[in-house]
Amino acid sequence: MLSHFALFRKLPLLAAIGGSLTLLGACKKALPDRTEITETRPTFSSEAPIPESSDSMQRLGFGAQTQFRWTTPPTWLLAPGTQMRQLNFSFGPNREGECYMSMTKGREGSTVDEISRWRKQMGQPAVDATDIEALPKLDLLKRPCPLVKLEGAYTPAAGMAMGALPSAPRADFGLLGVVLEVPAMQAVLTVKMVGPKALVQQEEANFTSFVTSLTPVVAPETP
Amino acid sequence: MSEISPSTSAKQAPSGVLGLLHRLWRLASSVSLCVVLLLWLTVLTLLGTFSQTEIGLYDSQAKYFDSIFFREELWGIPLYLPGAYLVLAILFVNLLLGGLIRLRKKPKNIGVFLSHCSILLLIVAGWRSFHAKKEGHMALLPNEQSDLVQAYQDWQLEIREQGSSEALVIRDTNFSDCSGGKSRTFFRNALPFTVKVSDYARNCEIVEEGHPDLPASAKRLDRFAVLPGKSLPTNEANIAGLVVEIRDANTNDLLTEAVVGAVQRGPGQPERPPLVVKVKDKTYAIELTRERWRVPFQVKLDKFNLEKYEGTEKAKSYQSDITKTDASGEEKLRIQMNEPMRRAGYVFFQASFGKVAETAPYYTVFAVVNNPSDQWPTYACVLSGVGLCLHFLIKLAGFLSRTSRNRAVTSAPPTV
Numbered sequence: 223m224l225s226h227f228a229l230f231r232k233l234p235l236l237a238a239i240g241g242s243l244t245l246l247g248a249c250k251k252a253l254p255d256r257t258e259i260t261e262t263r264p265t266f267s268s269e270a271p272i273p274e275s276s277d278s279m280q281r282l283g284f285g286a287q288t289q290f291r292w293t294t295p296p297t298w299l300l301a302p303g304t305q306m307r308q309l310n311f312s313f314g315p316n317r318e319g320e321c322y323m324s325m326t327k328g329r330e331g332s333t334v335d336e337i338s339r340w341r342k343q344m345g346q347p348a349v350d351a352t353d354i355e356a357l358p359k360l361d362l363l364k365r366p367c368p369l370v371k372l373e374g375a376y377t378p379a380a381g382m383a384m385g386a387l388p389s390a391p392r393a394d395f396g397l398l399g400v401v402l403e404v405p406a407m408q409a410v411l412t413v414k415m416v417g418p419k420a421l422v423q424q425e426e427a428n429f430t431s432f433v434t435s436l437t438p439v440v441a442p443e444t445p
Numbered sequence: 446m447s448e449i450s451p452s453t454s455a456k457q458a459p460s461g462v463l464g465l466l467h468r469l470w471r472l473a474s475s476v477s478l479c480v481v482l483l484l485w486l487t488v489l490t491l492l493g494t495f496s497q498t499e500i501g502l503y504d505s506q507a508k509y510f511d512s513i514f515f516r517e518e519l520w521g522i523p524l525y526l527p528g529a530y531l532v533l534a535i536l537f538v539n540l541l542l543g544g545l546i547r548l549r550k551k552p553k554n555i556g557v558f559l560s561h562c563s564i565l566l567l568i569v570a571g572w573r574s575f576h577a578k579k580e581g582h583m584a585l586l587p588n589e590q591s592d593l594v595q596a597y598q599d600w601q602l603e604i605r606e607q608g609s610s611e612a613l614v615i616r617d618t619n620f621s622d623c624s625g626g627k628s629r630t631f632f633r634n635a636l637p638f639t640v641k642v643s644d645y646a647r648n649c650e651i652v653e654e655g656h657p658d659l660p661a662s663a664k665r666l667d668r669f670a671v672l673p674g675k676s677l678p679t680n681e682a683n684i685a686g687l688v689v690e691i692r693d694a695n696t697n698d699l700l701t702e703a704v705v706g707a708v709q710r711g712p713g714q715p716e717r718p719p720l721v722v723k724v725k726d727k728t729y730a731i732e733l734t735r736e737r738w739r740v741p742f743q744v745k746l747d748k749f750n751l752e753k754y755e756g757t758e759k760a761k762s763y764q765s766d767i768t769k770t771d772a773s774g775e776e777k778l779r780i781q782m783n784e785p786m787r788r789a790g791y792v793f794f795q796a797s798f799g800k801v802a803e804t805a806p807y808y809t810v811f812a813v814v815n816n817p818s819d820q821w822p823t824y825a826c827v828l829s830g831v832g833l834c835l836h837f838l839i840k841l842a843g844f845l846s847r848t849s850r851n852r853a854v855t856s857a858p859p860t861v
Contacts, residue, residue: 253619259633261614265605266593266739272607272730276718278667282651282706283717300653302706304714306801 290323293435295428311432313425319417321429323436326410333401336412337370340399344374345391362402362413362433372397373419396422398429474542482536489529501678503598511575530575537568553843556836563829570821578816581736582796583744584711585765586808590745594813596736600647600685600707602631604640605719607728614736617685620645624673626662628690637724638700640731641690646673648683651706664688669704684709685733691722700724707733712801712808740813741789742771749798749809763798765809780811791815 278284283302290309294300298311298321309323338348359366376395396419402411413436415422415429472478493509500508508515512528544561548554581594602620605612615631620642623629628643644664650672652658654665663670671686685707691700703720719730748766753759764781769788780786786793796812 252622253629255628256630256632257619259604259613259615259631259636261616262611263603263614263736263738265610265612266737268591268593269605270716272605272728273718273721274728275723276721278669278703281718281720282669282704284653284669299656302651 289439291435291437291439292432295425295432297425297428298432313428314417314421319415319421319425321413321415321425321432323411323413325412332410333368333403336401336410337368337399340370340397340414341372343377344372344395344397345377346372346374360400360430360433362400362411363436363438365402367400367402370397370399370401376416394419396420398422398426400433470542473538474547475539476543478539479536479543482532482539485527485532486529486536489532497678499678501676501680503680504676504678533568533571537565540565540568553839556832556834556839559832559835560829561832563825563832566821566825566828570818570825573818573821574816577818578814579738580815581738581813582810583793583813584808584810585744585746586712587746587749587806589808590743590770592739592741592743593737594740595710596738597681599736600733601736602640602642602687602689602705603730603732603734604636605730605732607730615640615642617645617647620687621647623687632694637694637727638691638722638729639694639697641692642687643690644671644686644688646671646686648674648676649686649706650674650684651686651704664702664704666702666704671704671706687733689720689731691731693724705731705733707735710734710737712799740791740815742769744769744793744811746809747777749807751798751807760798763795763809765795765811790817792819 284300292309294311295313298313299317301310301312301320303310306324306326307322308325311321313319313321333354334349334351337354341348354368357368357370360369361367373394373396375391375393376397377391395416397414397416399412399414403409404411413429413433415425417425489509493505496505496508508528510529513531514525515528517524517526540561545558545565548558548561550558579594579596581596583591583594585591600617602615602617603612604615613633613636619631620629623642623645626643628641630639630641632639651669652672654668654670656670656672659665659670659672663672666688671688677683687705688702689705690702692698693700701720701722705720708717708719719732722729722731745768746765747768749763750766751763752761754761762782764779766777766779767786769776769778769786771789778786780793780795782795785795792814794812794814795809797810798807799810800807
């Protein structure tokens with residue numbers, strides 16, 4: 223039995239084969255600088271027709287799906303949008319502040335629901351219509367809308383994927399937001415800014431100028 | 446090893462080239478080589494397991510298990526070591542020669558023979574799966590229907606002509622080295638332009654040109670640039686980006702240059718237009734996307750059922766009621782954990798679920814696998830079980846017969 227494991231006698235041969243293979247491994251053929259495309263796939267019937275043109279902003283997801291024009295405050299950076307954030311900005315030294323515009327069509331809910339949800343995120347109780355009447359107003363699409371200013375521990379909404387856990391509360395945060403109901407479109411338009419309290423206070427003027435700069439590209443449906 | 450035929454070793458070894466071949470034959474079929482290979486596979490498994498925490502499952506698998514050779518540095522010295530692909534290929538040859546061809550063909554060795562066959566079948570199943578398996582996912586909202594599956598990994602640049610029945614595909618393996626000033630130009634005879642790829646980042650953020658973290662060397666095109674980020678251990682979470690330069694194939698005139706960000710498709714992902722290139726009245730779309738392919742039937746989500754543990758958000762169980770439709774008609778099925786749907790060579794597993802907004806309905810996600818050797822490991826296990834049982838029974842019968850013989854000898858009256 224032992225003679226079958228006499229590895230040492232085979233070591234030179236093993237070493238020679240191993241060495242050759244190692245040298246072989248070191249030789250990696252790189253692709254040439256000009257390479258022919260050889261692979262194809264069938265097109266799918268569900269693929270959208272190719273548009274006549276596409277601008278970089280839409281194509282890269284910056285301000286995707288928006289029907290608005292706006293002025294970006296100088297300290298803000300536009301970030302790619304998502305399905306829920308048609309316009310998305312970040313600001314602050316470490317980009318820890320964010321401001322986004324959402325327009326949700328066909329959604330049930332109201333200004334009261336939306337503001338109560340924001341208050342819940344900041345660890346504060348819900349409000350009713352009377353409380354909202356007392357709030358200061360800010361023009362959004364030329365309509366006076368309730369302006370919400372909140373401070374506290376901010377708990378972002380839990381992720382929507384399976385198993386996503388609610389995020390930990392972030393202390394000393396500030397929130398600014400406006401809500402506009404557009405009944406004709408069954409839509410709710412919101413602009414929300416959230417970030418560390420001091421940063422939000424510092425950016426309040428930019429928030430106001432951004433909200434008031436929003437203008438529909440097409441004629442707005444009567445709110 | 447005593448079961449290996451001694452015929453070759455008993456003979457006197459020839460000299461010269463024949464002698465070398467003879468030695469090679471003996472080495473290739475030896476137990477020693479098998480032991481070395483199995484030990485190296487153990488080392489690879491350890492290296493792969495430890496590296497997962499650092500580079501993630503996908504990269505670790507690619508480096509140690511999918512490779513013929515991999516590079517490792519020891520005190521700054523580069524070493525090219527054999528990967529699992531090569532080791533398993535040599536193990537296959539070793540087992541074939543030593544475990545089947547040189548094995549003594551006796552009835553009592555049938556169990557060993559079958560067990561060796563089962564290991565060979567396992568290796569072949571792994572090889573077939575590695576080269577032919579396709580994996581992806583299909584996400585469906587209630588009442589949504591689809592036959593398209595999207596891959597989890599790897600990006601590809603697709604060039605689609607308006608009205609054409611096929612799109613050109615450039616896999617990211619062809620341009621994964623196109624960063625840090627390196628570029629590569631892709632062409633095809635029927636294509637009126639060439640595509641030069643540069644600034645590729647496997648994980649990146651597409652940012653506005655004024656972004657404070659953007660290096661001076663980054664190409665800024667039409668206000669945007671690719672800001673490379675560190676690759677994430679979970680490869681699916683990496684979002685790629687690159688820069689393309691489109692030139693006329695005949696005149697080499699610059700047609701356009703643009704930043705291209707990866708397109709993600711699925712619930713919650715906004716639709717984005719592709720990069721549009723117009724050449725000689727023809728319109729082309731260029732997109733960086735995950736591979737997609739069709740399954741030969743439509744799947745419609747009728748209902749997604751979710752049961753949570755009382756008072757928590759934790760899922761207790763979840764199932765998808767679907768309708769599968771093909772030329773043969775409709776079929777109502779339920780897909781749930783451990784009860785996948787197997788149809789036409791495709792397996793649909795209930796993988797996960799989610800929703801795009803708090804008020805939105807849940808969508809379901811199926812992991813879709815097309816593996817031609819899907820059931821081969823099962824066959825190999827059965828074969829191995831049969832082989833080992835047979836071997837055990839043969840050994841048991843031999844032992845019992847020896848014991849009874851010994852008893853007969855000891856119980857026989859002593860001869861004077």
